[in-house]
Amino acid sequence: MNRHAKSNADSVRRAVFTPVDNRARVDTVVHRLGDAIELGLLADGEQLPGEMELAGQLGVSTVTLREALMALRQQGLVTTRRGRGGGSFVSLPEEPGEERLRVRLAGWSTEELRDLGDHWAAVSGASARLAAERTEPDDLQQLRRTLDELGTAGDAAARSRMYGRFHVELAAAAQSARLTREQVALQTEVGALLCLVLGDDEYRGEVADRHRAVISAVQDGAHESARALAEECVQKSTARLIALRLAMPHTVSGPRPLESTHEQEPRPGRRRGDA
Numbered sequence: 001m002n003r004h005a006k007s008n009a010d011s012v013r014r015a016v017f018t019p020v021d022n023r024a025r026v027d028t029v030v031h032r033l034g035d036a037i038e039l040g041l042l043a044d045g046e047q048l049p050g051e052m053e054l055a056g057q058l059g060v061s062t063v064t065l066r067e068a069l070m071a072l073r074q075q076g077l078v079t080t081r082r083g084r085g086g087g088s089f090v091s092l093p094e095e096p097g098e099e100r101l102r103v104r105l106a107g108w109s110t111e112e113l114r115d116l117g118d119h120w121a122a123v124s125g126a127s128a129r130l131a132a133e134r135t136e137p138d139d140l141q142q143l144r145r146t147l148d149e150l151g152t153a154g155d156a157a158a159r160s161r162m163y164g165r166f167h168v169e170l171a172a173a174a175q176s177a178r179l180t181r182e183q184v185a186l187q188t189e190v191g192a193l194l195c196l197v198l199g200d201d202e203y204r205g206e207v208a209d210r211h212r213a214v215i216s217a218v219q220d221g222a223h224e225s226a227r228a229l230a231e232e233c234v235q236k237s238t239a240r241l242i243a244l245r246l247a248m249p250h251t252v253s254g255p256r257p258l259e260s261t262h263e264q265e266p267r268p269g270r271r272r273g274d275a
Helices: 003-016 025-039 051-058 062-074 098-106 110-134 137-152 156-173 177-190 192-198 201-220 223-247
Strands: 078-081 087-090
Touching (some): 003 156, 003 177, 025 156, 025 177, 051 062, 098 192, 098 223, 110 156, 110 177, 110 201, 110 223, 137 156, 156 192, 156 201, 156 223, 177 192, 192 201
Antiparallel strands (some): 078 087
């Protein structure tokens, strides 16, 4: 891995381990690390930093961290080994249950999904434009590897991890720590839901073609084309999620948890219904 590619990978990891929000810290740590594991940003079997070091990186107490690690163990995302060479290790999950994901999707109104899609498209578009202006061809090796893995991924969970990782790595290629952190935060909100649309082989192929086009535009320095292509990729996926949400029976419902470090406090009163 060359110097620039290593720098991009380091940027992704720094975004995972930046301090979390003050509100609901245990839940925020669980979602931050859990979604990073599901996205493949933390490798299966990888040892997490020690408790004191990790708590310091995330800006939480060791008590908060231990509660979060306990929750992650209960979810099967982390295993703990005692004794010499022990510690907390990443455990890559199996494919999320479709019913659980549908309940999670039902927690969003279509208005909220459109708003999320607009924000996500803006972040990915800006990332692609800056990457086209700032990167060298050799800096795109990790994006190409992720694209190759998307093409061979056999299940929806692996495909959603590759999809999310691509957009995080695109932000890292833009050499922007803020965009990278924002992309990680967005993936905690929407990443797992993509399992609901990426099980379709034909659509997986369409996504791969769009990602390939983004890489080509970035490599050519075509910054406006790269921006438009990245935005289109996100918009198409958001449209599919909205279509699924509209097709759901009104009896299916479930609360949307606080998942992003950028999430705002709940609004008073009842939330608006579907648009």
